[in-house]
Amino acid sequence: EPEVTQTPSHQVTQMGQEVILRCVPISNHLYFYWYRQILGQKVEFLVSFYNNEISEKSEIFDDQFSVERPDGSNFTLKIRSTKLEDSAMYFCAVTGYSYEQYFGPGTRLTVT
Amino acid sequence: QKEVEQDPGPLSVPEGAIVSLNCTYSNSAFQYFMWYRQYSRKGPELLMYTYSSGNKEDGRFTAQVDKSSKYISLFIRDSQPSDSATYLCAMSGDLIDSQGGSEKLVFGKGTKLTVNP
Numbered sequence: 001e002p003e004v005t006q007t008p009s010h011q012v013t014q015m016g017q018e019v020i021l022r023c024v025p026i027s028n029h030l031y032f033y034w035y036r037q038i039l040g041q042k043v044e045f046l047v048s049f050y051n052n053e054i055s056e057k058s059e060i061f062d063d064q065f066s067v068e069r070p071d072g073s074n075f076t077l078k079i080r081s082t083k084l085e086d087s088a089m090y091f092c093a094v095t096g097y098s099y100e101q102y103f104g105p106g107t108r109l110t111v112t
Numbered sequence: 113q114k115e116v117e118q119d120p121g122p123l124s125v126p127e128g129a130i131v132s133l134n135c136t137y138s139n140s141a142f143q144y145f146m147w148y149r150q151y152s153r154k155g156p157e158l159l160m161y162t163y164s165s166g167n168k169e170d171g172r173f174t175a176q177v178d179k180s181s182k183y184i185s186l187f188i189r190d191s192q193p194s195d196s197a198t199y200l201c202a203m204s205g206d207l208i209d210s211q212g213g214s215e216k217l218v219f220g221k222g223t224k225l226t227v228n229p
Contacts (some may be wrong), residue, residue, distance in 0.1 A: 006155075033216070043156065043200065045216035056216060091155050099214045100146065103155040 003027065003102040004094050010108045016081050021107045023075040023092030032075045033093040033101060034067065036060070043091070049075065082111045115139055118201055118220025127229050131188040135201035135220045138182065142203040144214065145177050147186045150198045150222065159199075160186065191227045198222040 007022045023032065034046040048055040049067050066078045079086055087110050093101040118135045125131055133147075144163055148156035160175040162168045162184075168175045174187040184203075188195055202217040 031214070035217075042221050043202075043217075043219040045218070048216060058216070089153065093217075095214055099144070100158055100161045101214060101217055102158060103148070105155045106153070108153065 003029070004092055004104040006090075006092050006104040006107050008107060009105065010110070012110045012112065013082055015084060015111055019079050019082055019109065021077045021079075021090050021092075021109070023077075023094075023104055024073065025075070025094050029094035031055075031095045032067075032069070033095075034077050035091045035093060035103075036088040037091065037106075038085075038088045046077070079109075082109075084111050087111045116201065116203065116218050116220045119223055120221050122224040122226060124226045124228060125191055127191060127193060127227055129191050129227070131191050131195070131225060131227075133186040133188075133199050133201075133223050133225070135184050135203075136182055137184075137203060137218075139203075139205075139218075140179075140182070141205040142218075143206065144204045145175070145184050146202045146217065147173075147175055148200040148202060150200055152198075156200055156202075191225075193227050193229050196226045198224045 003026055005024045011019055013019050032049040035043050036046055037043045045058050047057040047061045047067055064080045069075050089106045089108050091106045092104040095101050116137045147160040149159050150156045160173055162175050162177050165177050165179045172189045176185040200222045201220040204215040204217050
């Protein structure tokens, strides 16, 4: 059983548009992570989030990206002005009181 | 030198074969080592999780970590066509705290495995 679900499963957007990707944990989790995977490339860390604050972010996570947990349940990744190179699979991951990171099914973002 | 290196394959084996998948790494701070299985356009699925050096077995899967050589392996015994997928190694350093926080995972590129019936 997945620890987390993600919506939408596929998002197509035009360059310059804002997108919001959502992660919904199934059970109680304290730490949240976003990763992305450009087609044919490695899974790359974007950001980690704990207690309503960013714990760590990568150099990929620039000012165009933001994360929040608006209602105490959903965890969102916003890209303010999408670029062609933002096209990728975006994965949410969670940990709870075990330290393993469990990944969601991903959102495929296509920027045209 | 890349932080985590993994032979991308592809690797093709007959059903029933023993499969060996490997990763090397350069960062001696890594202490937690994971293997994920990923099907095409799906999320990584955690298979094995080990801490520091040693072996861990779970059914047909065995994970080995050799920190002195900075080398980790995943062995699959009696491979099945359903094992066909991309296998990703991932690793991280210290835990953040006692509440379940772990540092970011650093992934290898993945090895694509096909098990032929």
